[in-house]
Amino acid sequence: MDEPDAIEALENLGLSNYEAKVFTALQRLGTGTARDVHRATDVPRSQVYGAAESLQERGLVEVQQSKPIQYRPVSLEAARSHLRGEFERTKERAFDYLESAREQRGEGDEEREDIWTVHGRTSIDGRVEQLLEEAEHRVVFGVGRDARGLTNELADLMREQADSGVEVVVIGDEALGEIFADSDVQVVQVPADHPHGDDPVGRVVVVDAETVLLSVRNQRDNAELDDETAIWSSRTGIAAVLIQLIDGGLGEAVSV
Structure with a gap:
């Protein structure tokens, strides 16, 4: 699997395109500023901040409040656990709604x-x-x-x-x-x-x-x-x- 495939897979797990690119870049960099990430990707520098903040909220990135701000990815095991849990929660919410919609629809519709x-x-x-x-x-x-x-x-x-x-x-x-x-x-x-x-x-x-x-x-x-x-x-x-x-x-x- 190459980087574009990995980014696509991360998108399938719920990350936006910019989030996936920033997270992948930080895996290569280890630690980096918004400028470092921008130079390593095609993500506009102005968009790196928002993507990194979203990744932080997901528990995938740590932020050091320095000047300039430094970003560091969590361990791969922690990232895998966070994404798996988020995927399962999203799946359950979706299927809970689908089950509710099916019950509202009523039984016997298939037989019509x-x-x-x-x-x-x-x-x-x-x-x-x-x-x-x-x-x-x-x-x-x-x-x-x-x-x-x-x-x-x-x-x-x-x-x-x-x-x-x-x-x-x-x-x-x-x-x-x-x-x-x-x-x-x-x-x-x-x-x-x-x-x-x-x-x-x-x-x-x-x-x-x-x-x-x-x-x-x-x-x-x-x-x-x-x-x-x-x-x-x-x-x-x-x-x-x-x-x-x-x-x-x-x-x-x-x-x-």
């Missing part, structure tokens, strides 16, 4: 739309986790032949749901038997000659016969670069049709 699209494996993981947590009666979870859509966290959640009395059926290859051994999760193996075995299947999730999520992977030569896109719907006509189609494709043994 027929179908939703989710892009990216991490986002889909989060949506699947939420759907599994909301299950009250039955979950059917199908994955492609390499089971890449089944993370350890999702597997643990399905075991917990099965232990709590929710019927959980997982469909995939023979490796799933080992993953869910000694649990109440039912495993159904897809035959090797299944006609859809070569499709870029991501995941198929049906919860309580009223919510469905389907995803596909954009397969690439490098598996790490695979992408995933999902659609999901709940308590809608589209969800009912999709669940009927899945039911017909899977057969009576795993009727959803």
